Amino acid sequence: MSPAARSKPTARLLAGLLPDRALTWEEHLAAHGPLAQPGPGKHLVVEVERSGLLGRGGAGFPTGRKMRTVAAGARRTVVVANGAESEPASHKDHVLLSHEPHLVLDGMELAAGAIAADQGHLLVHRGSSALPALRVALAERARARVDRTPVTLHELPARYVASEESALVHFLNGGDAKPTYTPPRPFEQGVARRPTLVNNVETLAQVALIARHGSEWFRAVGDADEPGTLLVTVSGPGTVDKVVEVPTGTSLEQTTRVAGVDLGAASAVLVGGYFGTWVGIGQARALHLTQHALRAGGGALGAGVLLAVPHGVCGVTELARVARYLARESAGQCGPCLNGLPAIAAALEELAGGSWDPRRGAALDRWLSLMPGRGACRHPDGATRFVGTGLAAFAEDVERHQRGMICAPGARTGWLPVPATAEGVWR
Numbered sequence: 001m002s003p004a005a006r007s008k009p010t011a012r013l014l015a016g017l018l019p020d021r022a023l024t025w026e027e028h029l030a031a032h033g034p035l036a037q038p039g040p041g042k043h044l045v046v047e048v049e050r051s052g053l054l055g056r057g058g059a060g061f062p063t064g065r066k067m068r069t070v071a072a073g074a075r076r077t078v079v080v081a082n083g084a085e086s087e088p089a090s091h092k093d094h095v096l097l098s099h100e101p102h103l104v105l106d107g108m109e110l111a112a113g114a115i116a117a118d119q120g121h122l123l124v125h126r127g128s129s130a131l132p133a134l135r136v137a138l139a140e141r142a143r144a145r146v147d148r149t150p151v152t153l154h155e156l157p158a159r160y161v162a163s164e165e166s167a168l169v170h171f172l173n174g175g176d177a178k179p180t181y182t183p184p185r186p187f188e189q190g191v192a193r194r195p196t197l198v199n200n201v202e203t204l205a206q207v208a209l210i211a212r213h214g215s216e217w218f219r220a221v222g223d224a225d226e227p228g229t230l231l232v233t234v235s236g237p238g239t240v241d242k243v244v245e246v247p248t249g250t251s252l253e254q255t256t257r258v259a260g261v262d263l264g265a266a267s268a269v270l271v272g273g274y275f276g277t278w279v280g281i282g283q284a285r286a287l288h289l290t291q292h293a294l295r296a297g298g299g300a301l302g303a304g305v306l307l308a309v310p311h312g313v314c315g316v317t318e319l320a321r322v323a324r325y326l327a328r329e330s331a332g333q334c335g336p337c338l339n340g341l342p343a344i345a346a347a348l349e350e351l352a353g354g355s356w357d358p359r360r361g362a363a364l365d366r367w368l369s370l371m372p373g374r375g376a377c378r379h380p381d382g383a384t385r386f387v388g389t390g391l392a393a394f395a396e397d398v399e400r401h402q403r404g405m406i407c408a409p410g411a412r413t414g415w416l417p418v419p420a421t422a423e424g425v426w427r
């Protein structure tokens with residue numbers, strides 16, 4: 001079936017969503033049905049493998065395979081739900097946690113049962129506005145005696161790299177929330193040195209639906225090779241931070257239209273977030289939202305972010321702002337981050353300020369080509385992809401700045417979200 005034929009919006013995760021508050025335990029059961037492992041003779045790990053579910057946290061790793069590997073590692077394992085959503089342009093996990101907390105907690109409980117975990121940890125950023133809904137949901141579940149596996153709620157430092165999985169594990173083990181040099185990876189040896197399943201909260205919510213309805217049901221919508229639905233955060237001319245649920249394989253054009261974005265009023269689209277790829281509008285219209293389709297074009301689905309920049313926003317200034325943010329957010333442990341990211345940010349700031357030295361351009365190109373694959377985590381890879389593809393997508397703005405003309409008259413800046421950095425806070 002062609003992607004276009006499967007492109008209608010579909011509410012699965014967001015079924016029963018209330019606009020202003022979380023579903024109570026009873027409302028959640030009414031919307032999604034009783035909490036249940038797959039029927040007789042079925043095992044959740046096998047069902048998740050058959051479903052073809054890929055992780056929704058960024059890398060798109062097959063969830064069933066990860067569950068099987070963790071389960072094979074030891075008699076007692078650990079489940080970690082990654083709800084930090086450090087990607088500034090992403091809001092999907094926040095919507096799930098603050099409106100459908102029980103779906104995520106169901107996923108944790110069911111995954112724990114399937115892989116013999118005896119502890120669960122759910123992490124969000126410190127001070128997250130989803131915390132009240134999560135505390136209420138946990139109390140409701142305790143009263144209803146739903147869970148066999150105890151879940152602990154944690155507040156993680158609000159840093160971009162603190163939600164990388166080895167950083168989460170290091171934090172839960174009492175250290176700083178900084179990525180660690182690997183191996184062992186968390187699935188081999190994670191929390192309390194036990195095999196640890198780290199999954200994004202949307203992935204776990206999908207697991208809760210697969211347990212209820214089965215792998216065939218899951219595969220009935222979306223792309224044949226990467227089935228199911230996907231939460232996407234869309235911003236652009238006409239809308240800001242709108243979270244929509246669409247079948248995988250839906251075209252970017254249809255997804256942005258459903259969210260209310262006018263692509264005709266945009267100059268470029270960022271696909272995937274600050275680890276993602278910039279594309280021009282012509283190319284964006286031809287894209288479909290699957291890992292394989294985007295990778296084939298050198299991109300990535302990342303955290304499911306689509307950010308269409310309106311005409312009149314200066315691309316160079318925006319790239320400089322985000323590059324500086326990504327430089328500030330590094331854990332400062334590896335050469336590419338310590339030296340490369342600040343140098344890239346400084347070069348872009350010079351360009352944005354209209355004082356361009358071509359020697360800086362040569363150094364910028366060198367950093368962009370040398371840095372990927374050289375850090376302990378993928379932070380430098382994502383940051384260089386963001387900057388490299390951005391320079392190409394905003395070529396006209398770049399050329400104008402190189403000629404010292406600074407921004408076009410009336411150009412807007414400050415459009416891309418750049419949070420303040422909690423300097424020095426890693427615990």
Ligand SMILES: Cc1cc2nc3c(=O)[nH]c(=O)nc-3n(C[C@H](O)[C@H](O)[C@H](O)COP(=O)(O)O)c2cc1C
Pocket residue numbers: 054055056057058059060061063082083084085086087160161162163164165166198199200201203204377378379
């Ligand atoms: C710098 C960095 C930041 C990350 N931040 C997040 C995040 O905020 N949320 C998330 O789910 N995954 C994040 N990831 C990916 C996690 O390391 C991990 O792959 C993911 O939680 C696994 O879940 P999944 O298999 O369900 O996708 C990040 C990765 C990197 C390199």
Ligand code: SF4
Pocket residue numbers: 161178179180329330331332333334335336337338374375376377378379380
């Ligand atoms: S690559 Fe950067 S963010 Fe990742 S561990 Fe090294 S210094 Fe930290």
